[in-house]
Amino acid sequence: MEFQFSEKLLLALLILWSAGLFLWNLRGKLELIRQGPADRVRTDQVGKRLARTFKEVLFQTRVIGQRPIVGALHAVVFLGFLLFAIETVEHFLEGLGVSLLEPLLGSLLPTFRAGMAVVATLVAVAIVGLAFRRFVLVRTSPDPRSITSGIVALFIFLLMLTYLNGLSASPVAPRANWWLHALIILVFPHLILRSKHFHIVMAPVTLFFRTHRLGDYLPLDLEALAEADVEDVSLGLEKVSSLPWKMRMDFLTCVECRRCTDSCPAAQAGTGLDPRAFVLAGRQALRTGSPDDEVTKTVIPDEALGFCVTCGACENGCPVGVEHLQLLVGAKRAQALATGRGVVASEFFRAIESYGNPFGLPRDDRRKLISDLEMPRFKGAEGEWLLWMGCVWGYNPELRPAVKAFRDVLDAAGLSWGVLDEEPCCGHHSRRQGEESQFQDLARRSLEVLKEKGARQIVTPCPHCLHTLRREHSALDGDYQPGIVHYSELIRGLLLQGKLKLNTNETRREAAYHDPCYLARYEGIVDAPRAVIAAAGATVRELPHRGAQTLCCGGGAAGFVRELESEQRLDRVRRAEIVRSGAELLITACPECRMMLGAAVDETKDLAEIVAESVQAGQEARRSDEPQLAAMGK
Numbered sequence: 001m002e003f004q005f006s007e008k009l010l011l012a013l014l015i016l017w018s019a020g021l022f023l024w025n026l027r028g029k030l031e032l033i034r035q036g037p038a039d040r041v042r043t044d045q046v047g048k049r050l051a052r053t054f055k056e057v058l059f060q061t062r063v064i065g066q067r068p069i070v071g072a073l074h075a076v077v078f079l080g081f082l083l084f085a086i087e088t089v090e091h092f093l094e095g096l097g098v099s100l101l102e103p104l105l106g107s108l109l110p111t112f113r114a115g116m117a118v119v120a121t122l123v124a125v126a127i128v129g130l131a132f133r134r135f136v137l138v139r140t141s142p143d144p145r146s147i148t149s150g151i152v153a154l155f156i157f158l159l160m161l162t163y164l165n166g167l168s169a170s171p172v173a174p175r176a177n178w179w180l181h182a183l184i185i186l187v188f189p190h191l192i193l194r195s196k197h198f199h200i201v202m203a204p205v206t207l208f209f210r211t212h213r214l215g216d217y218l219p220l221d222l223e224a225l226a227e228a229d230v231e232d233v234s235l236g237l238e239k240v241s242s243l244p245w246k247m248r249m250d251f252l253t254c255v256e257c258r259r260c261t262d263s264c265p266a267a268q269a270g271t272g273l274d275p276r277a278f279v280l281a282g283r284q285a286l287r288t289g290s291p292d293d294e295v296t297k298t299v300i301p302d303e304a305l306g307f308c309v310t311c312g313a314c315e316n317g318c319p320v321g322v323e324h325l326q327l328l329v330g331a332k333r334a335q336a337l338a339t340g341r342g343v344v345a346s347e348f349f350r351a352i353e354s355y356g357n358p359f360g361l362p363r364d365d366r367r368k369l370i371s372d373l374e375m376p377r378f379k380g381a382e383g384e385w386l387l388w389m390g391c392v393w394g395y396n397p398e399l400r401p402a403v404k405a406f407r408d409v410l411d412a413a414g415l416s417w418g419v420l421d422e423e424p425c426c427g428h429h430s431r432r433q434g435e436e437s438q439f440q441d442l443a444r445r446s447l448e449v450l451k452e453k454g455a456r457q458i459v460t461p462c463p464h465c466l467h468t469l470r471r472e473h474s475a476l477d478g479d480y481q482p483g484i485v486h487y488s489e490l491i492r493g494l495l496l497q498g499k500l501k502l503n504t505n506e507t508r509r510e511a512a513y514h515d516p517c518y519l520a521r522y523e524g525i526v527d528a529p530r531a532v533i534a535a536a537g538a539t540v541r542e543l544p545h546r547g548a549q550t551l552c553c554g555g556g557a558a559g560f561v562r563e564l565e566s567e568q569r570l571d572r573v574r575r576a577e578i579v580r581s582g583a584e585l586l587i588t589a590c591p592e593c594r595m596m597l598g599a600a601v602d603e604t605k606d607l608a609e610i611v612a613e614s615v616q617a618g619q620e621a622r623r624s625d626e627p628q629l630a631a632m633g634k
């Protein structure tokens with residue numbers, strides 16, 4: 001198409017106006033981010049960060065993850081968006097009297113255009129599908145209706161329509177069609193800046209800068225802070241001014257999809273904790289609040305904060321890499337360390353302080369347990385396993401059958417193993433409730449004991465201890481790095497090595513298996529417990545929330561020792577799901593989950609119990625076969 005000089009001039013001015021205004025407004029947003037303090041190095045392992053971002057952005061893995069159909073439609077629009085970047089440049093160059101694609105592609109241009117016509121059709125269908133879901137299927141759509149979203153959808157649809165019209169042999173009103181296409185593109189960036197569609201620009205950046213692993217909390221050097229000028233000390237997220245730049249970026253990038261809220265057990269239990277709401281409140285606080293506003297007043301209310309079990313479901317499913325956990329634990333630190341208003345866990349902290357365990361029980365209880373069960377003491381010999389029991393196995397008498405079962409499993413495998421006379425609390429829940437000082441004391445005490453005893457390989461039934469010993473204690477002492485495994489991993493290994501013989505003749509039972517958050521979501525251990533269950537003669541009836549998408553039992557962040565009103569209890573949501581599954585047997589692989597879900601169905605067993613039963617059944621079967629084999633001369 002030929003353009004007059006006046007048209008070219010008008011187009012050039014419009015491009016300059018649009019780009020200039022976009023950069024000016026973008027500068028304002030970036031300034032909001034820039035005002036936030038730094039929290040940690042976020043540019044280490046650049047190659048790894050780039051590879052992760054490339055995978056998550058280009059293949060839209062986080063978008064598709066929890067909502068496959070909607071995610072796939074979004075992926076079509078996004079990939080179309082990328083491909084159309086070439087045609088957009090070509091469109092404006094054409095208006096200025098230049099062509100790029102013709103000299104570049106030559107005879108391949110018709111083929112390229114035919115391909116782009118297919119892409120445009122797919123994008124148009126996908127955007128109609130997304131709009132239909134949002135504006136018609138409002139009952140099933142978790143997204144709120146928004147005028148901007150409607151305009152963006154209309155613009156994308158019109159862009160595809162005008163593109164296809166421009167390609168046709170006899171386009172309708174070709175010049176008007178061309179200008180409409182150009183004007184939509186020129187206005188589009190401003191809609192992006194003023195709406196949740198800002199994520200188009202920011203999502204790759206937030207994904208690049210996010211922490212390497214879930215729940216990698218900011219280390220606090222408390223000794224250095226104690227020596228610093230009191231005025232300069234920041235122990236947590238007290239004021240809006242203390243929100244770091246990445247958190248601010250997260251707030252501005254949130255796409256409002258509500259995946260976080262939908263997967264939050266506290267939100268499902270109706271406690272008032274709503275991850276999307278606090279992210280959006282954070283955005284509002286940045287835009288209109290004062291830097292001196294308190295985070296627990298303007299961003300996330302004190303009471304709601306207390307219901308967070310740090311299960312990580314919100315952050316794990318966020319398509320744009322928002323780090324909810326940093327905000328949650330940062331605000332809890334401010335509560336617990338700076339203002340002394342630890343809302344939910346003060347009793348927990350006191351119990352740990354006075355008794356060294358969250359139940360507030362005398363240390364003699366644990367000593368009695370290990371002596372009653374005749375558990376060997378750890379000596380630190382070569383090849384010896386240390387069984388790190390964790391507080392729940394150590395102090396809750398209801399879980400004694402599980403402890404005994406695992407003792408029997410270890411003995412049946414012929415392992416050299418032992419327990420500590422005095423096992424400190426690892427500090428997991430103290431850290432998650434913001435009591436960083438208590439966590440660091442407990443972590444140091446644990447490290448001292450482990451080093452003194454010479455523990456080189458540790459097995460624990462508790463995913464919370466596993467995560468804390470493996471990820472957080474090791475970060476405090478780089479010189480001491482013992483091997484730490486979950487008991488499901490150890491048992492699977494023993495089965496593979498043939499050291500454990502189970503009864504394979506037993507009739508298979510069906511059982512629901514509950515994935516613990518800190519095992520499946522934080523540590524990625526999903527297959528080992530299932531392999532063990534299968535070997536022990538049961539078939540797993542999978543629950544709707546499973547693997548990394550599991551639903552918390554409510555025990556996290558000291559929930560297993562808190563007294564709550566029944567309507568506030570998070571475990572009732574998971575229990576209801578287990579009951580709906582119709583399973584008669586529930587298998588758990590975490591002492592806290594076992595406590596929280598014990599009464600969900602008729603029968604609940606610890607993983608160690610079903611293995612011990614199968615070992616015993618196997619031994620009995622072999623014993624009953626012995627006379628026959630002897631008679632047969634074998």
Ligand code: SF4
Pocket residue numbers: 260263264265266267273275307308309310311312313314315324328
């Ligand atoms: S960590 Fe779990 S409980 Fe806390 S806000 Fe996120 S999803 Fe909800």
Ligand code: SF4
Pocket residue numbers: 253254255256257258259260261275276279314317318319320321322
């Ligand atoms: S924080 Fe993430 S998951 Fe939650 S609404 Fe925003 S974009 Fe969606």
